[in-house]
Amino acid sequence: MYRDGARKSIWQNEIKRLSTENDLTEWFDTAIVGGGITGVSTALKLQESGQKCIIIEAANIGFGTTGGTTAHLNDFFDTTFAQVIKDFGLENAKLYAESGKDAIQLIENNIRRYGISCDFVRKSAYLFALDENQEKQLKDIVTGAAEVGHEMLYVNEISFPIPFREAVLIPAQGHFHPIKYIKALCEAFIQLGGAIEEKCICEGYKEHDDYIVLTTSKGEIKAKNVVYATHIPPGINLLHFTNAPYRSYAMAFSLKDNDYPRELGYDLCEPYHYYRVQEFEGENLLIAGGEDHKTGHSDDTGECFSRLENYVRKHFDVETTYFSWSSQYYEPIDGLPYIGKLPGTKDRIYVATGFRGNGMIFGTLSSQILHDLIITGESKYEHLFSPSRIKPIAGFTDFIKENASVAFDYIKDKxxxxxxxxxxxxxxxxxxxxxxxxxxxxxxxxxxxxxxxxxxxxxxxxxxxxxxxxxxxxxxxxxxxxxxxxxxxxxxxxxxxxxxxxxxxxx
Ligand SMILES: Cc1cc2nc3c(=O)[nH]c(=O)nc-3n(C[C@H](O)[C@H](O)[C@H](O)COP(=O)(O)OP(=O)(O)OC[C@H]3O[C@@H](n4cnc5c(N)ncnc54)[C@H](O)[C@@H]3O)c2cc1C
Structure with missing residues (x-):
């Protein structure tokens, strides 16, 4: 399987080609553009409901960030409950908390229904503060979590060899192998009659009253609905001004004495470091991630790996470095993902983006939201995650700052x-x-x-x-x-x- 970078991620051995034999002149109920976790999960859900769907993928299934993720399944997010209470109110924050639980449940349901073997495990996570400032942040996070009914328990010990000041245990989190998972979803999708067209770039669309014509590198494709599951939609759209691209780094190490942490781990540094274990060819490896920065804002991206490796070696007894890779995610201006109708279009084009570092969860949740919007016309999450929402006034300064930074890049680069x-x-x-x-x-x-x-x-x-x-x-x-x-x-x-x-x- 290929990925959108020169380095190999730990997940890449799993898939070759998944394209089916397709007649692209046929009509489809829904054309899903993008073969990452969002596109594949959405396509399967719609096909299960009796729709005739096609996944159009520019390269190969898993080529995008899904092939370069670290695949923690955590239902406490980069945008904290405390922040969402402040900006969107308590009721919305409770719904936001529910969305994480719903998403992990959706993954478990798919695993059970299709008998998927994808190294899925439920385990607890530790969130830990390394200094006084992080201690304050942790307190804020725990207070917000309590308000929305999300369990976080203060503990005196963690299973990580990192000196900490305070820590909480968060039960019922998890991790899996993202490519084994989406490969199995693709196989179920094909079994139900779904079509996959790889090496096909979607270049644009023409809207008609009751259908859409997609222009692609392999000709026109007609569908009643279109889902842009491309991580960020193609073309120029409002969403390009409300989402900023970030690069993030991950490495996988073997440790001496087989001394691997049992749980998931996250510190509160800026940017934060996070840890999990994954079995690779019969051996455990520690996956560590961090060193995030805005895309194009590092003079030497190789240095980011060196810093991450040095940090990990300082705390863990590293034997060998097996993998190092980086990938891209999108920061939404107000902290919440955008899932629903594509702004500026009529009724038939949908999008899912702005997942921050929680796209295993929000990509999966998108499959339910977009399915419900397409099949029934409504979803309990449609207002909270609406791509056309107007940001509450409280976060308006950040909105301006982020946009100004993107605009500055534009001028400065010239x-x-x-x-x-x-x-x-x-x-x-x-x-x-x-x-x-x-x-x-x-x-x-x-x-x-x-x-x-x-x-x-x-x-x-x-x-x-x-x-x-x-x-x-x-x-x-x-x-x-x-x-x-x-x-x-x-x-x-x-x-x-x-x-x-x-x-x-x-x-
Ligand atoms: C280093 C890193 C670690 C992460 N760790 C976690 C984690 O632990 N837990 C978590 O929940 N989230 C994590 N995330 C976030 C998560 O991985 C992503 O949000 C998620 O993979 C996005 O999936 P997607 O399907 O929306 O997009 P992608 O996986 O990027 O898929 C989009 C696909 O669309 C295709 N495409 C794009 N444009 C076109 C076009 N015009 N025509 C046809 N096809 C097109 C691409 O080729 C690509 O395959 C991490 C992100 C990074 C960068």
């Missing part, structure tokens, strides 16, 4: 591109964005001396891409589109490649 006077300035393995005669270019030199020259302007909204040395990709800081060294699109919202000038070999 000004600050490097000059290079000759190609010999570029060392093997190095990359640069530079200006030449009023055009800007992205140049990468492979270790064997081959140059790859692209135009550096992102086709989505004309920002300038930045080099991601860890994943060998060009990443757009504005809305998160990503491209490989040949300009091929890896991650939307762009649906087009970067303009390729040439690859050439220089002696």
């Amino acid at each position: 000004i600050f591109v490097e000059r290079i006077d000759s190609l010999s300035e570029i060392k093997p393995g190095e990359a640069k964005v530079f200006r030449y005669e009023s055009e800007t270019y992205a140049l990468y030199k492979e270790l064997n001396g081959t140059f790859h020259l692209l135009r550096s302007t992102c086709p989505h909204a004309s920002c300038e891409v930045r080099w991601n040395s860890a994943e060998l990709s060009w990443d757009c800081p504005c809305h998160g589109s990503r491209f490989n060294v040949n300009g091929k699109m890896l991650t939307g919202p762009s649906t087009k490649p970067l303009d390729k000038i040439f690859p050439f070999q220089k002696k």
Whole structure:
């Protein structure tokens, strides 16, 4: 299975091709664009209800962030209950708490119904404070959780070799193998008559009164409804201004003496570190994650791995580093995901995005919400997670700040591109964005001396891409589109490649 980066994640051995033989001129009830956990779960749910569905995937099933996740199943979220009570009120915060429990239940139901073997385990989690400031945050988190009826218990010990000041135990969390899980969902979907079209990029849509025509790299596809399960929708939409792309790092280590923590673990650093265990080829490995930053905002993404590794080695008795990979998620402006009708469209196009680091949960929850909206026209979550919601006044400053930062990137990128006077300035393995005669270019030199020259302007909204040395990709800081060294699109919202000038070999 391929992923949208040069590094291999711990999950990648599981899938090859899952495409079915399809007649794309047929009519579909719902076309689901995107083959990650959101698209696959939604497609299966709709197919189970008797719909005829197709999953359209630009690359292969699991290619996006689902192939680069860490797959904790936690129903306390990056946006705390306390924050949601403050911004959206207690009743909405209670509904938000219910959504996590509903999502884990949906996963368990699928596992039971289809007999899925995906290393799913229920276990407790520890949330721990490392300093005085984190202690205050923890207190706030626990108070908010109590108000919405979510159990968190203060404890004196944790199963992590990390000095802490205070900690809580949170029962009934879990983790699983995300690719084994979605592979089994795809097989169930195909068994029920569902269609999967991989290597098919959805480029846009035309709305008609009672159907949608999708324009794709394999021609037009007609469906009564469309779900954009692409992590961020393609095209230009309001949601590109209410979601910011972030990069996050994960590594898997073997530990000496088989001394693995029994539970899930999370500190409250900014950004936080988090831990779980996964069996790989009969051995346990510790997966640690963290070092998040806004996409395109790190000069050396390789350094992020070094910092994460050093931090883990400081606390755990590491034997070997087996995997290191990074992936992208989206931060919504007001902290809650956007699940429902795509803003600015009529009634038949749906979207699910803005999951922060909780997309196993919200991607799964999206399958229920979007199913209910399409089949019955309503969902208990439709107002809370509405993509068209107006942010409560309390968080308005953050909204402006986040948008201003994206807008600033846009302008700044137009000004600050490097000059290079000759190609010999570029060392093997190095990359640069530079200006030449009023055009800007992205140049990468492979270790064997081959140059790859692209135009550096992102086709989505004309920002300038930045080099991601860890994943060998060009990443757009504005809305998160990503491209490989040949300009091929890896991650939307762009649906087009970067303009390729040439690859050439220089002696
Ligand atoms: C490092 C990291 C760790 C994480 N850990 C956790 C965790 O422990 N627990 C948790 O709950 N969440 C976690 N998350 C978040 C979670 O992994 C994501 O929110 C989730 O995987 C998103 O799934 P998705 O299906 O919506 O998107 P994706 O998995 O990104 O799938 C979208 C798919 O759409 C396809 N696509 C895009 N554009 C087009 C197009 N135009 N045409 C056709 N196809 C297209 C892509 O190729 C891709 O396969 C983590 C995220 C990161 C980055």
